[in-house]
Amino acid sequence: MLTVLFDGIATGALLFLSSVGLSVTLGVMNFVNLAHGVFAMTGGYVAVVLLNRWGVPFLATLPAAFAASAGLGVVVERLFYRKLYDAGALEQVLFTTGLVFAAMAAAAFLMGSQHQIIQLPAFLAGQFHLFKGFDLGVYRLFLIVFCGCVALALQLVLSRTRFGSRLRAAVDNATVANALGINVGRLFAVTFAVGCGLAGLGAALGVEILNLDPSFPLKFLVYFLIVVAAGGTGTISGPLLASLVLGICDVAGKYYVPDIGAFIIYGVMVAMLIWRPHGLFGRRAVR
Amino acid sequence: MTPALEMRRLTKSFGGLVVTNNVSLSLAPGERHALIGPNGAGKTTLVNLLTGVLAPSSGEILLHGEHITEKRPYLRARLGLARTFQVNQLFPLLTPLEAVVMAILQRRGIATRWWSGLTRDRAVLDEAWALLERLGLGDCRHEPTRELPYGRQRLLEIALALALQPRVLLLDEPAAGVSETEGRDLFTTLAALPPEVTVLLIDHDMDLVFRFAERITVLVGGAVLVQGPPQQIAADPRVREVYLGAESHG
Amino acid sequence: MIVEAKSAAPPTEDERRLRAPWRSVEIAFWVLAAAAYLLLPHQLPLLAQAAIGGLFALSVDLLLGIAGVMSLGHAAFFGIGGYVAGLLAQSGWGEPLSGLVAAGLVAGGCGFLSSFLVLRGSDLTRLMVTLGISLLVMEAANRMTWLTGGSDGLQGIDVWPIFGVWEFDLYGRTAYVYALGVLFACFLLVRRVVHSPFGLTLRGIKGNPRRMSALGTPVGRRLVGVYTLAAALAGIAGALLTQTTQFVSLDVFGFDKSSEALLAVVLGGAGTLYGAIVGALMLMELETLLARITPEYWQFWIGIAFMAQALYARGGILGFTVRLWTRLRRGVAAPSRTAP
Numbered sequence: 049m050l051t052v053l054f055d056g057i058a059t060g061a062l063l064f065l066s067s068v069g070l071s072v073t074l075g076v077m078n079f080v081n082l083a084h085g086v087f088a089m090t091g092g093y094v095a096v097v098l099l100n101r102w103g104v105p106f107l108a109t110l111p112a113a114f115a116a117s118a119g120l121g122v123v124v125e126r127l128f129y130r131k132l133y134d135a136g137a138l139e140q141v142l143f144t145t146g147l148v149f150a151a152m153a154a155a156a157f158l159m160g161s162q163h164q165i166i167q168l169p170a171f172l173a174g175q176f177h178l179f180k181g182f183d184l185g186v187y188r189l190f191l192i193v194f195c196g197c198v199a200l201a202l203q204l205v206l207s208r209t210r211f212g213s214r215l216r217a218a219v220d221n222a223t224v225a226n227a228l229g230i231n232v233g234r235l236f237a238v239t240f241a242v243g244c245g246l247a248g249l250g251a252a253l254g255v256e257i258l259n260l261d262p263s264f265p266l267k268f269l270v271y272f273l274i275v276v277a278a279g280g281t282g283t284i285s286g287p288l289l290a291s292l293v294l295g296i297c298d299v300a301g302k303y304y305v306p307d308i309g310a311f312i313i314y315g316v317m318v319a320m321l322i323w324r325p326h327g328l329f330g331r332r333a334v335r
Numbered sequence: 336m337t338p339a340l341e342m343r344r345l346t347k348s349f350g351g352l353v354v355t356n357n358v359s360l361s362l363a364p365g366e367r368h369a370l371i372g373p374n375g376a377g378k379t380t381l382v383n384l385l386t387g388v389l390a391p392s393s394g395e396i397l398l399h400g401e402h403i404t405e406k407r408p409y410l411r412a413r414l415g416l417a418r419t420f421q422v423n424q425l426f427p428l429l430t431p432l433e434a435v436v437m438a439i440l441q442r443r444g445i446a447t448r449w450w451s452g453l454t455r456d457r458a459v460l461d462e463a464w465a466l467l468e469r470l471g472l473g474d475c476r477h478e479p480t481r482e483l484p485y486g487r488q489r490l491l492e493i494a495l496a497l498a499l500q501p502r503v504l505l506l507d508e509p510a511a512g513v514s515e516t517e518g519r520d521l522f523t524t525l526a527a528l529p530p531e532v533t534v535l536l537i538d539h540d541m542d543l544v545f546r547f548a549e550r551i552t553v554l555v556g557g558a559v560l561v562q563g564p565p566q567q568i569a570a571d572p573r574v575r576e577v578y579l580g581a582e583s584h585g
Numbered sequence: 586m587i588v589e590a591k592s593a594a595p596p597t598e599d600e601r602r603l604r605a606p607w608r609s610v611e612i613a614f615w616v617l618a619a620a621a622y623l624l625l626p627h628q629l630p631l632l633a634q635a636a637i638g639g640l641f642a643l644s645v646d647l648l649l650g651i652a653g654v655m656s657l658g659h660a661a662f663f664g665i666g667g668y669v670a671g672l673l674a675q676s677g678w679g680e681p682l683s684g685l686v687a688a689g690l691v692a693g694g695c696g697f698l699s700s701f702l703v704l705r706g707s708d709l710t711r712l713m714v715t716l717g718i719s720l721l722v723m724e725a726a727n728r729m730t731w732l733t734g735g736s737d738g739l740q741g742i743d744v745w746p747i748f749g750v751w752e753f754d755l756y757g758r759t760a761y762v763y764a765l766g767v768l769f770a771c772f773l774l775v776r777r778v779v780h781s782p783f784g785l786t787l788r789g790i791k792g793n794p795r796r797m798s799a800l801g802t803p804v805g806r807r808l809v810g811v812y813t814l815a816a817a818l819a820g821i822a823g824a825l826l827t828q829t830t831q832f833v834s835l836d837v838f839g840f841d842k843s844s845e846a847l848l849a850v851v852l853g854g855a856g857t858l859y860g861a862i863v864g865a866l867m868l869m870e871l872e873t874l875l876a877r878i879t880p881e882y883w884q885f886w887i888g889i890a891f892m893a894q895a896l897y898a899r900g901g902i903l904g905f906t907v908r909l910w911t912r913l914r915r916g917v918a919a920p921s922r923t924a925p
């Protein structure tokens with residue numbers, strides 16, 4: 049029971065890292081970005097290649113994964129997404145769906161279609177004996193602590209820095225922020241890149257827990273969307289809470305009622321959207 | 336006699352901001368009533384409350400004695416309450432002819448027919464055509480709306496409301512942005528409306544308002560400041576101060 | 586400009602335009618489609634698939650191009666139709682036409698029920714709800730192995746001859762005639778609907794739902810209607826696929842099915858009806874071609890096609906052609922409006 053809870057929290061922590069960036073693109077920039085998983089997947093594969101083929105230490109692969117995903121994010125945003133900000137949701141759907149398909153095929157071509165396996169470093173491999181019948185995997189503990197730190201850092205950046213206050217202003221009302229001399233476009237570009245980087249980081253950290261394979265972007269699309277939908281936009285705590293709940297539901301569902309596992313998740317998603325059809329995506333509806 | 340349209344202590348607030356403040360107003364059938372007030376006075380909000388786009392925080396709305404406060408917008412339209420929008424709400428890809436035909440079909444209650452063509456009822460077409468001619472839209476009735484010049488679009492905005500043959504018509508700055516000649520034509524058309532139609536006109540052009548309206552209500556800060564016949568309003572010092580004084584033309 | 590003496594009645598030209606009479610291009614299109622039976626005898630199985638894809642895309646176009654409702658999960662109804670037809674045939678009732686009707690009814694019923702969930706909120710919410718529902722349906726089908734055969738698909742589907750006369754053959758001749766016939770019948774229905782008062786209302790809702798309710802239209806109810814119809818048509822398309830291939834598997838519910846139909850519609854030109862069919866045909870040809878060149882990674886190029894379409898070819902190919910055509914022959918009406 050406690051183990052399930054613990055695993056769920058660890059999965060939720062990973063989901064949080066992977067999806068927090070999407071709450072900005074989808075919720076704030078009103079861009080229907082169905083390809084968020086592509087950026088996450090990129091980070092995951094970069095970590096796998098570095099670790100397994102080139103023998104780079106696990107911890108050193110993490111910044112590389114972040115950088116790779118953020119870099120890809122910058123390129124794609126500057127080259128393509130920017131052109132579609134003013135287009136309808138339909139064009140955005142088509143483009144990002146296409147990106148998902150192309151990325152899945154490319155990943156299968158480059159990396160093969162199997163699940164990736166990584167060799168965790170020794171210091172993450174053990175168990176942490178807390179009390180009788182309750183052992184904590186060090187790896188999962190590490191994940192939780194790590195993601196907790198990231199969440200805290202994000203919260204501090206958002207509430208304490210100049211960048212954070214500008215972003216909050218832009219989230220509140222992009223037009224007004226623009227009029228106040230804030231370069232909203234650049235602000236969003238930076239945020240987008242960081243969001244992609246975090247997604248890559250999440251996937252790199254959780255290669256095995258998340259079952260990294262070429263279908264990753266599609267598989268996790270729904271999870272990401274749920275986090276954004278339930279967590280709302282403009283805060284860190286919203287997506288965090290939503291991720292944890294989702295992670296726990298997911299793990300518990302697979303553990304206790306394996307027959308209807310995925311059912312629960314999709315059911316929860318649909319129910320939630322029906323419960324709050326309007327208030328989910330920030331203030332402005334898409335066109 | 337039951338008023339055509341009656342508001343009872345209508346109030347609307349957005350968060351802490353009270354935009355409509357305890358407005359009570361009643362329009363007799365056939366009355367030509369004008370609603371004036373400075374920018375941000377809450378005129379459009381009042382129209383949105385009346386048509387059901389917004390729900391009031393408190394108060395009641397009656398249309399010909401019937402409570403409509405809770406009714407959905409489309410039901411109010413079916414009861415004969417039509418409006419025009421301050422910012423055009425048109426159909427960019429439809430032609431004026433199609434749009435007006437659509438409104439007429441809706442009014443006649445045959446808009447759910449999916450098995451017959453659009454021209455089965457010749458009367459619909461005749462009516463649409465006559466209405467477009469009346470508003471001077473006859474020669475551009477086949478152009479997609481988005482390709483029409485602004486003045487024409489403005490006329491179409493009004494044509495759509497008239498196509499409903501409303502009993503109560505709410506006009507939110509109908510002449511805004513149209514040329515002087517077009518504006519004059521427009522008011523000739525409005526003046527020629529059947530006398531039993533009740534009209535609530537919002538406009539900033541005092542000359543037009545004073546010529547058109549039998550009674551005028553001045554709205555300031557969401558509340559009714561004063562109400563009366565044009566001469567009285569023109570003479571009222573408070574109105575001069577808050578409204579006519581603020582606007583340089585008067 | 587305007588001549589003083591006006592006729593009291595509208596010119597018959599107005600009536601002609603609103604009636605949207607059949608134009609020669611349209612007739613040519615269907616004649617060509619029928620002639621393909623003789624002209625391309627070796628392509629018939631593929632063309633039958635294209636006709637089915639065209640019908641599915643047509644249902645998406647009715648929803649997206651006419652009523653402006655975006656769905657990422659329309660394949661749910663395609664799949665439901667496919668399984669209804671499959672299960673009927675498997676359990677001993679292989680009569681194809683009644684199978685189609687049953688599939689259409691069940692899918693339409695499901696569409697009607699789910700429409701109340703789908704048709705609320707913004708585009709974005711709709712996209713997610715439709716996606717979520719289709720995933721739910723797929724997962725349900727996946728779990729109900731006893732009914733659907735799970736990931737192996739339904740085996741032993743035996744479809745009887747059409748009208749008890751025409752047997753389905755290996756060369757796809759019957760299949761093509763059958764699929765094209767059903768497509769044509771459904772197309773007639775959709776065309777009728779689009780140019781009816783109801784259809785005009787739908788186009789109005791796409792253009793400006795807010796104004797529509799101010800005109801007295803219950804927007805939600807109209808959308809329930811069109812969503813139900815589109816679901817039924819998708820179900821018929823799914824049933825066609827099952828009957829012509831004598832097989833159905835979970836693929837019919839896939840996200841790629843939904844999104845490819847969207848692409849076909851946009852590729853051909855949303856809101857033009859013919860665009861959906863042409864787009865589906867082109868997409869099918871493209872996929873076959875790519876699959877021949879790079880059997881494993883053709884999805885990559887399809888993805889690229891999606892992206893290019895979104896970036897460069899808004900309005901679609903048919904939309905572009907129609908615009909060009911109207912420009913060339915100013916004054917002659919297009920069959921219906923093109924997408925913005």
Ligand SMILES: Nc1ncnc2c1ncn2[C@@H]1O[C@H](COP(=O)(O)OP(=O)(O)OP(=O)(O)O)[C@@H](O)[C@H]1O
Pocket residue numbers: 349352354372373374375376377378379380381421
């Ligand atoms: N949805 C809303 N949320 C918050 N405030 C609103 C909203 N709609 C209107 N307001 C505020 O209500 C006030 C009245 O607005 P309204 O548009 O009714 O004025 P108006 O009299 O029509 O002005 P104008 O002459 O410029 O058309 C304004 O201060 C406006 O900012």
Ligand SMILES: [Mg+2]
Pocket residue numbers: 378379380421507
């Ligand atoms: Mg106003």
